[in-house]
Amino acid sequence: MKTVVIIGAGVAGVEVASQLSELGYKVALIEKSSYIGGKVAKWDHLFPNLRPASDIINSMEEKIKTGNFSVMVNTEITGGKGENGIWQLLTNNGKNFEADAVVVASGFGLFKAEKKEEYGYGIYNNVITSVDLEEKFKKGKTIKMTNGKIPERIAFIHCVGSRDEKSGNHHCSKVCCITGVKQAIELRNQIPDAEIYCFYMDLRMYGKDFEELYRTAQEKYYIQFIRGRLSEASENIDESLLIKAEDTLSGRPLKMKVDLMILLIGMEPGKETTDLGRNFKLGFDNDGFIKPRDIHLQRNLSSQEGIFLAGTCTCPMTISDTIDNARSAVIEVNNYLKNK
């Protein structure tokens, strides 16, 4: 029986493992952290329909429970080499693997908002990231300023660590626009009296129902969208923030005092993906993500024979796109192994 090792038990990894084991391969799913689900495990609700993220996690757990494949958490690939079509993989806990095919599903990392110093994350009290906000939602916390007051005016800042040469990321992270809209709506539900603004450069509502959610945010939730990139934030004595941007649609500078600022941080390759790419000499794109063999025709093939790519290790993706991409990886692995 041919063996496949899948690295990373997030949305992509679990999908690949489940589908490949259905096709009759011996599958081992390896996860570095202590839990499955990747970033989704820490998310509260999903765009574009605000369903609970736990729906996705439950579906993954069901696949693990009913599927015929092994899952190993707290296991990290530390090295590997391929010879005669067989990959030898070394792990941190001494258990090593031999695989006919390897699927890299190591996911993405988050932009470190501290790098964008002029926005004051980690310096000013009331600057948080979209991930911090989601964590508060998940814990059921009331959104407050650090001094305990309910924020009266809130600003979401789009493209933090995306489309920004100074941050080292030229690429668009794709999911932050719609995440901002979703979180703005959730905040409106929690704080009906607040003024909520989104500062954007473009709103990239490319996915199914994204544009509709944006429109709903305007019409039903009175979210205000201002086109202009935040230049800088400074802290007032009462811990509120003074922010400055250009209102590019009126061609005038604009300033406002806000009580809470939420930075919509972008997606990066992440340490795991970078380390694996280096270890296996997979090659990287200019954005730092692993380079697929062909951007149109062979998105799941790496430059190394027998190593496949699934999910956000190659570029930012939504959950839906990740699942599609993982399934297409399964076809590529199957085509490779059945002829091997």
Add this chain to the structure above:
Amino acid sequence: MINMDKFGFFIQETRTIDFDQFDGRLLKYVLDHEPSFHACLSCGGCTATCSAGNLIEFNVRKMNLLIRRGETEGLENEINKCMLCGKCILVCPRGINIRNVIMLIKKGILIFGTEKKLRPDLTYNYYA
């Protein structure tokens, strides 16, 4: 034109849109009576087709945007340039009744005037 004999020592009024000086009375009036205005994307379709704007200096999109920013000064002259032809309604991708927005602005000006007043109870706190 900068007065060079005083350069560096005269005070110029800021061009900055200051949300802490937001006068939202007119905006609230318009939105209350024409809620479709909430959905404006600032695409500029209205301006491109505007009969008046093609002949004289008049920008519907920008005027509507400035109301959304609480900037109402000088509006009275601007709004009278509209000929109420209604072509803007035909092209609006979000189906906003722009002509009614204009007429509401005219009515609003009669009620509130165009002199900017800071009314903290009527900022863009539309929900309150």
